[in-house]
Amino acid sequence: MTALTPLDRAHTHPATLARTRERIGLITEAARRAGAYVAGAGSRGVAPTADAVAGLGAFGHPLPDSPRPAREVLAELDAFGSPATVVTGHGRHFGFVTGGTDPAAAAAAILAGAWDQNPGAFSPVAEALDRVACAWVVEALGLPSTAAASFNGGATVANLTGIIAARDALLARRGWDVGEQGLAGAPALRVVIGDEAHVSAVKALRLAGFGAVQIERVPTDASGAIDASCFPADTDDLTLVVLQAGNVDTGASDPFAAVIPGVRERGGWVHVDGAFGLWAAASPALRSRVAGVEGADSWATDGHKWLNLPYDSGIVVVRDPADLARAMRTDAAYLPSDPAALRGRGIQISQRARGVEAWAMLASHGREGLAALVEASCMHAALLARLLTEGGATLLAPVTLNQVLVSFGTHAATDAVVAAVQAEGTTWASGTVWHGTHAMRLSVSDAATTADDVAAAASAILECWAATRG
Structure with a gap:
């Protein structure tokens, strides 16, 4: 008889077998409850009821003194947590450019959760999938094939990563090594952004050490895009320009082709905040909306918006891999710097394997399916705008991509309709202020959305408007 190895003995130990059976049962039960949630979510309101929100108080009990069975904890999460969610994946959530969850990506997330891999340390499968998914993203967006990319915690982190890479690269070209010399005493950098730059880009600039007095704002046109005629012509090799693909209210993008070449010719760096709008480049029919964006030095986008990946999933891409590696390098005897590893391409070292879900979604859809997803969202946005304007609402900006911006008369009337819609439950939209006018903003980015x-x-929005008018 062949002797058992230490691994065999460990695997067949009664206590190990019991723990394994318990774990399998718990994961299976979680999947069953998740399936029941998905099955029922489409038949309830998009926003949770007041009773469901009040029920969250059940989680606030004192920290238990003794252990509890994991199945009881799971049941408690489902009983009080599931009813209090916002339903984002059944086609009628139009707030905050929130994509739903692609089925392949959702399934991959379950498997990846069981794998529990850290691509920032050592995981051959996580590193391989991350590498392939990054290359697919770069290819789908039409960006330079030699660029380096990495997944991270969202567009704010992606913006921060790209901006830090830009900061360090611009200074390095002047002979200043931020890694060795820090920022104190470094040559001053000039930062140029548009008046309609998103708050995530502004926050990232602040986190990278740029104060408000260092940031120049360029006027924007009626769509929220930078007015190219107002863009400064005297940028230089100490200038960082942050442009936008997809205004959060209108979907409009800055004039990349008119701005980027001149900035780069004069030695400056262009970073593009493209949280959702950058994905227009994945569609042959919509690519012209972001023409010239591929000429930038770095780009940031979200996977949990138009790519419909689970939260959280940001992606940064940098034209020259050496610029990203310089800014993100790690130095430790047990964790040597490796620009090819994820820890050498992003801020985090320990992180979940986000590339698994991105790989599954892209492998499932392919280039044509991804383009169809983006195009369908834009078609549905145009239909939504038409139905609302036919019902009497005022469209405040042309539908450029997937954003619809409408008002219902006065500021007070619009605010009342937004509140009524959020309470009624058929759909969910957010309020905003566009050039001084209170508006309802509807963002169509869930692959599950249909014409129905x-x-x-x-219909629900117009009925709420009628109800608020008495």
Whole structure:
């Protein structure tokens, strides 16, 4: 008889077998409850009821003194947590450019959770999938094939990563090594952004050490895009320009082709905040909306918006891998710096394997499916705008991509409609202020949205408007 190895003995130990059976049962039960949630979520309101929100108080009990069975804890999470969610994946959530969850990506997330891999340390499968998914993203967006990319915690982190890479690269070209010399006493950098730059880009600039007095704002046009005629012509090799693909209210993008070449010719760096709008480049029909964006030095986008990946998933891409490696390097005897590893391409070292979900989604959809997803969202946005304007609402900006911006008369009337819609439950939209006018903003980025969802949402919005008018 062949002697058992230490691994065999460990695997067949009664206590190990019992723990394994318990774990399998718990994961299976979690999947069953998740399936039940998905099955029922489409038949309830998008926003949770007041009773469901009040029920969250059940989680606030004192920290238990003794252990509890994991199945009881899971049941408690489901009983009080599931009813209090916002339903983002059934086609009628139009707030905050929130994509749903692609089925392949959701399934991959379950498997990846069981794998529990850290691509920042040592995991061959996580590193391989991250590498392939990054290359696919770069290819789908039409960015330089030699660029380096990495997944991170969202567009704010992606913006921060790109901006730090830009800061360090611009200073390095002047002979200043931030890694060795820090920022105190470094040559001053000039930062140029548009008046409609998103708060995540502004926050990232602050986190990278740029104060408000260092930031120059360029006027924007009626769509929220930078007015190219107002863009400064005297940028130089100490200038960082942050442009935008997809205004959060209108979907409009800055004039990349008119701005980027001149900035780069004069030695400056262009970073593009493209949280959702950058994905227009993945569609042959919509690529012209972001023409010239591929000429930038770095780009940031979200996977949990138009790519419909689970939260959280940001992606940064940098044209020259050496610039990203310089800014993100790690130095430790047990964790040597490796620009090819994820820890050498991003801020985090320990992190979840986000590339698994991105790989699954892209492998499932392919280039044509990804383009179809983006195009369908834009078609549904145009339909939603048409139905609302036919019902009397005022469209405040042309529908450029997937954003719809409408008002219902006065500021007070619009605010009342937004509140009524959020309470009614058929759909969910957010309020905003556009050039001094209170507006309802609807963002169509869930792959599950259908024309029927759009019709139902428009009808509910118009009915809420009628109800608020008495």
